[in-house]
Amino acid sequence: MSERERYVIGVDYGTLSGRALVVRLSDGAEVGTAVTEYAHAVVSERLPSGGPMLPPDWALQVPSDYVDVLRTAVPAAVAQAGIDPSDVIGIATDFTACTMVPTLADGTPLNEVPGLEYRPHAYVKLWKHHAAQGQADRINDLARARGEEWLPRYGGLISSEWEFAKGLQLLEEDPDTYERMERWVEASDWIVWQLCGTYVRNACAAGYKGILQDGHYPSEEFLAALAPGFARFVADKLDQPIGQLGQRAGGLTAEAAAWTGLPEGIAVAVGNVDAHVAAPAAQAVDHGQMVAIMGTSTCHVMSAGVLREVPGMCGVVDGGIVEGSWGYEAGQSGVGDIFGWFVEHGVPPYVHEAAAAASISVHQHLTALASQQAVGEHGLVALDWHSGNRSVLVDHELSGLVVGQTLATRPEDVYRALIEATAFGARTIIEAFTSSDVPVDELVVAGGLSKNPLLMQIYADVTRLPLSIVGSEQGPALGSALHAAVAAGAYADIRAAAKALGSVRRAVYLPDEARALVYDELFAVFTALHDHFGRRERQIMHGLRAIRRSALASSGEVVDA
Numbered sequence: 268m269s270e271r272e273r274y275v276i277g278v279d280y281g282t283l284s285g286r287a288l289v290v291r292l293s294d295g296a297e298v299g300t301a302v303t304e305y306a307h308a309v310v311s312e313r314l315p316s317g318g319p320m321l322p323p324d325w326a327l328q329v330p331s332d333y334v335d336v337l338r339t340a341v342p343a344a345v346a347q348a349g350i351d352p353s354d355v356i357g358i359a360t361d362f363t364a365c366t367m368v369p370t371l372a373d374g375t376p377l378n379e380v381p382g383l384e385y386r387p388h389a390y391v392k393l394w395k396h397h398a399a400q401g402q403a404d405r406i407n408d409l410a411r412a413r414g415e416e417w418l419p420r421y422g423g424l425i426s427s428e429w430e431f432a433k434g435l436q437l438l439e440e441d442p443d444t445y446e447r448m449e450r451w452v453e454a455s456d457w458i459v460w461q462l463c464g465t466y467v468r469n470a471c472a473a474g475y476k477g478i479l480q481d482g483h484y485p486s487e488e489f490l491a492a493l494a495p496g497f498a499r500f501v502a503d504k505l506d507q508p509i510g511q512l513g514q515r516a517g518g519l520t521a522e523a524a525a526w527t528g529l530p531e532g533i534a535v536a537v538g539n540v541d542a543h544v545a546a547p548a549a550q551a552v553d554h555g556q557m558v559a560i561m562g563t564s565t566c567h568v569m570s571a572g573v574l575r576e577v578p579g580m581c582g583v584v585d586g587g588i589v590e591g592s593w594g595y596e597a598g599q600s601g602v603g604d605i606f607g608w609f610v611e612h613g614v615p616p617y618v619h620e621a622a623a624a625a626s627i628s629v630h631q632h633l634t635a636l637a638s639q640q641a642v643g644e645h646g647l648v649a650l651d652w653h654s655g656n657r658s659v660l661v662d663h664e665l666s667g668l669v670v671g672q673t674l675a676t677r678p679e680d681v682y683r684a685l686i687e688a689t690a691f692g693a694r695t696i697i698e699a700f701t702s703s704d705v706p707v708d709e710l711v712v713a714g715g716l717s718k719n720p721l722l723m724q725i726y727a728d729v730t731r732l733p734l735s736i737v738g739s740e741q742g743p744a745l746g747s748a749l750h751a752a753v754a755a756g757a758y759a760d761i762r763a764a765a766k767a768l769g770s771v772r773r774a775v776y777l778p779d780e781a782r783a784l785v786y787d788e789l790f791a792v793f794t795a796l797h798d799h800f801g802r803r804e805r806q807i808m809h810g811l812r813a814i815r816r817s818a819l820a821s822s823g824e825v826v827d828a
């Protein structure tokens with residue numbers, strides 16, 4: 268009698284939607300998939316309960332949207348696969364990070380507590396909530412002054428996106444809600460808590476976003492020096508047993524079994540972050556293989572055998588990607604988001620009409636026009652800071668810039684310059700690693716932007732690296748599925764699962780030396796602008812933000828968070 272096929276499910280929670288993927292264990296085939304868009308998307312203007320405008324740089328979410336993905340995308344993916352749900356042996360999830368859910372002790376999100384639905388601070392703070400830069404600056408200044416040992420593990424700067432800056436903002440702007448909050452939970456752990464009833468903190472998010480190094484968080488003295496009411500932040504709101512990546516967090520509860528249609532008790536893996544989980548899906552767990560997960564934003568993750576301090580990196584965590592290696596992370600907070608912003612707000616009607624007439628998207632239309640240009644022909648250089656700078660400057664008060672515009676400048680010129688700006692940002696990050704003795708030999712790309720051939724070729728030319736592409740269209744979801752396989756006991760560890768279920772197309776784009784030489788010249792201009800606006804004259808862009816904030820505050824339209 269032939270053995271029954273077994274399956275695992277990976278669920279990738281992105282910025283706007285959650286995607287479920289069913290993977291067959293015998294050969295890694297992706298047999299079913301489904302996506303659920305979040306009903307509330309990103310809340311950056313008004314709360315779902317109404318009220319005044321949120322202040323600039325806020326980005327919130329609604330946790331019930333995450334549960335809807337379990338109720339709809341998971342059963343739809345299983346139905347598409349046409350399999351018997353009882354043949355599924357495990358489920359794993361990955362999430363954007365640092366995305367934080369304030370909850371009661373039982374995991375109830377604060378925005379679901381009657382009376383708190385009108386409080387902005389009761390909602391999820393999404394990774395791209397960039398309103399805690401002031402708190403991040405104070406954390407950095409104090410850590411530097413006290414010589415905190417953990418600071419170099421974060422390239423010398425903690426980001427305003429991470430757990431401590433966002434938590435301190437909550438305390439300082441809404442102390443009542445802070446008081447009501449019994450747990451400050453990474454969404455990557457909250458969803459696992461919903462699936463198996465156990466709250467276990469994943470080693471990846473805790474290390475990169477939660478300043479957990481060598482088993483310790485920042486001390487109570489450090490926290491008290493930041494703000495007296497913050498002293499017990501770790502002890503009271505954050506601390507929780509740590510689970511390693513690929514471990515079983517628990518069994519699927521009866522309630523989650525009813526949501527998903529999957530068998531009660533199957534393995535639920537410890538949570539993970541959308542970027543890091545993609546590395547094993549691309550079989551890129553060896554030293555020198557940098558994985559760039561390129562979509563709304565870009566995360567760069569890489570395993571290495573050595574512990575080094577890379578200036579401006581997001582962090583280095585022991586076992587942060589796979590056990591037995593130092594996992595490095597860096598990132599660009601805005602990439603696809605910048606192109607999306609330009610398409611939505613910077614392109615005249617004639618471009619939209621031409622794209623519609625050709626039955627292609629505006630992105631594709633501008634890409635086709637920009638592809639006809641020689642490198643440097645548009646005469647532009649841009650800075651890719653429309654969503655701030657995550658690496659290497661770690662400053663979300665910086666903003667975007669295009670230099671060189673004339674009356675002859677056309678939308679495709681700016682579009683190409685914006686793509687190039689993100690490639691220059693990536694090269695700046697790669698050079699920070701290389702010059703810190705953490706060499707990058709190969710760039711492996713995952714995420715939606717890998718489908719744009721011009722963009723890929725520009726990255727190869729700008730970085731002078733061969734570009735490989737993850738074999739799956741859904742790198743993070745596949746990465747989660749292979750963590751589910753390990754949690755269910757089908758493989759001994761993540762490396763074994765990656766070998767069996769992951770895939771990559773090697774050296775799909777190769778650098779062209781003639782183009783690379785012109786890009787060297789443009790990169791020099793980029794670096795001059797980068798250092799001028801991001802280092803020497805930071806107050807120019809910071810000052811503009813301050814003027815904007817005070818103009819909005821005096822208009823009386825904005826909520827007093």
Ligand SMILES: Nc1ncnc2c1ncn2[C@@H]1O[C@H](COP(=O)(O)OP(=O)(O)O)[C@@H](O)[C@H]1O
Pocket residue numbers: 281282283561562563564602603604605606607608630631634714715716719722
């Ligand atoms: N043809 C294209 N070229 C470049 N960027 C694109 C193109 N089509 C969509 N985008 C951008 O890609 C981003 C979405 O990438 P994707 O990987 O699908 O999402 P996510 O990062 O949320 O998982 C959006 O920010 C959008 O503006």
Ligand SMILES: O=C(CO)[C@H](O)[C@H](O)COP(=O)(O)O
Pocket residue numbers: 281282362363364365394540541542560562563564565566598600
């Ligand atoms: O910082 C992250 C991981 O460490 C975020 O999850 C990421 O930047 C958001 O991802 P995406 O662009 O795929 O929505």
